[in-house]
Amino acid sequence: MTGIILFDGICNFCNNSVQFIIKRDPHAYFKFASLQSDLGKRLLKEYGLHDDIDSFVLIEKNRCYLKSSAAIHVCKHLKGMWKLLYMFRFIPPPIRNIAYDIIARNRYKWFGKKESCMLPSKEERERFLQ
Secondary structure: OOEEEEEOOOEHHHHHHHHHHHHOOOOOOEEEEEOOOHHHHHHHHHOOOOOOOOOOEEEEOOEEEEHHHHHHHHHOOOOHHHHHHHHHHHOOHHHHHHHHHHHHHHHHHHHOEOOOOOOOOOOOHHHEOO
16 A cells, blocks of 8 residues: 655655655655656546646545645654644644645745756655656
8 A cells, every 4th residue: 555645846845845754754655756747647637636736635545635634644654743743634624724725825935946856866766656
């Protein structure tokens, strides 16, 4: 069993978030693909999402999670205290997504963006889907 995370490959914040997850995912549960990749676009289409989506996406057990719901479901698989954030799933998504939407809307302005997707290290490469 594995979860697939689709992320904005040119967003510095998003790339740093992927690195954060990799470091705290001791069982390599998550695989990654950028939203801009052919696979990312195909998965978005398969789950009925537009390719201009402004969200982090988690695909797990044939379900698709967006925004704060995706982040919370990722946290339950991370080591350490991060698992505790899973309890926020009881807060209604419209309330949780207020902060998420503010960050998503301003992520390029606050954190910058890359001209191309990140290049994973040799060890990380097998966790990235193509």
